Amino acid sequence: MGDILFLAHRIPYPPDRGDKIRGFHLLRHLSARARVHLLAFADVEGDLAHDEALSHHSASRTVLWRSGTQARAAARALLTRRPVSLAAFDDRRMRDAVSAALSRNPIDTIYVFSSQMAQYLPADIRAKLVMDFVDMDSAKFAAYADAARGPMRWMLRREARLLQRFEGAVARRADASLFVSRDEAALFRARTGADRVCVIENGIDTDHYDPAARFAPVDRDGPLIVFTGQMDYRPNAEGVAWFAEAILPRIRHAHPGARFAIVGRNPGDAVRALAKRPGVLVTGEVPDVRGWLAAASVVVAPLRLARGIQNKVLEGMAMARPVVASVAAAQGIDHGGTIAVGESEAALAEAAASLLADPARAAELGAAARRQVQARYAWPARLADLDAILGIAPNAPRAAA
Structure with a gap:
């Protein structure tokens, strides 16, 4: 198997919040089977200092600082007729980094983690494309719109409509579109008509989250x-x-x-x-x-x-x-x-x-x-199906760096 290009909207380390937890375990799983090149954004200053930790799970790493307000992203989105979700993550440096990674390395699989990063896919993809939507974000914005009023309701409906159109277009290009639950996968199929939709559930590290593990206790005074x-x-x-x-x-x-x-x-x-x-x-x-x-x-x-x-x-x-x-x-x-x-x-x-x-x-x-x-919900069991999706043998040894 050739190299994997892993695109993430947020650096998958440390695994201390939902998207970073899934991202970290995916990265660790993939890096045990192939050389992985990580391209990701950081929006917390401390997350720019994890190169050594990530070196154990990636052959190369590029982490770019992402700044800018939601209001600025909304203005750009209106001017360019795009979803705000995409405008907020639009960065020329990331486009250059993707182009460089594809030209320098024998990439045969691109793993896109979250729909915001799919805008960086080249028009002529020659590698296998795995699109990990996790959840159907457009459905989330549609639900927000139902509870909103006035201009915000219009904006959220616009986001849901444009983002669903984008999600459907990406799914048609992908060799596999991944979701975290059967319900999300079924909803995506129903709303977009997409096929090649698969479920890769989240897991949990039960050795870390163990009441018998060592951690600082918290005093409880009453219920x-x-x-x-x-x-x-x-x-x-x-x-x-x-x-x-x-x-x-x-x-x-x-x-x-x-x-x-x-x-x-x-x-x-x-x-x-x-x-x-x-x-x-x-x-x-x-x-x-x-x-x-x-x-x-x-x-x-x-x-x-x-x-x-x-x-x-x-x-x-x-x-x-x-x-x-x-x-x-x-x-x-x-x-x-x-x-x-x-x-x-x-x-x-x-x-x-x-x-x-x-x-x-x-x-x-x-x-x-x-x-x-x-x-x-042990992580190895939850990620076992990913090997078949990628076309690699379970527990295959990683290629030499």
Whole structure:
């Protein structure tokens, strides 16, 4: 097998948020089978300093700093009649880097991680093209539009329409289009008519997310309900606001000492303001979420809008904690009944309150959840089908550098 060119919208290291976790495990899997050339963007300054760590998983690396505001990207998108998602990642330096990588290396497979990076594909692709959409982003913007009003609704509908057109065009060029769940794959087929659509689910490192592993503990003073996630991501921010404002008061009516910890980097003003509410704690970024998960009486995932498989749910399960999730957050996860799922505010509050009232049942549910994750979501098993898609033998040795 020849070399692989791996294009990523965000540097896949460190694996500390959803897209970077999937990206890192994909990169590690591919680099064990072929020489991989990584081209990626960074939007956190510290992520420009991971060349040594990435050298173990790539033959060459180019990481470009991406800056610019969403407003500027929106203006460019309107002028060029493109989706904002593409305008935000349009960079001449990346085009030059892709061209150089293709000319210098025997690339026979291009792996594109996220639709934003597909704009860098050359017109005359001679290599095999694997397009990892992960989720159907255009469907996410369509859902945003349904809840918006005025000019923002128009803008979001425009984004959904143009992005879906682009996604369909890319899928027609791809040898395989990958999605993180069967539901996302089925939705994409239905809306675009695409074929050659495959499912490569997310996994989890159950050795790292293990209640018996070594990590700094977090003191728990009374019942603790924990949410973890990237807090500048709109569905997360909206989900914790919904929980803090509409669900937590119901739980505290039965358990007055219950606290809700919102754990994750980059909380905006609206999320930080939730800390003014009784029983709400906003931590911001923490060195290791495992301590908070281990301390949780209940882990919650109250997302109203969610696509694909939620890592936050898998992490709570792997840490043997009882998980309460919305229908949207649980969708796509083969949890085997080991998590509590609810649709309404009342149902989610009742599920969490009942687990707080019965620690033995909560522990039993958490232990069953960990067993389910170990059996179903180990990364090697989740990525096994990728070898057949790429046309390489499982566990094939990597070519010499």
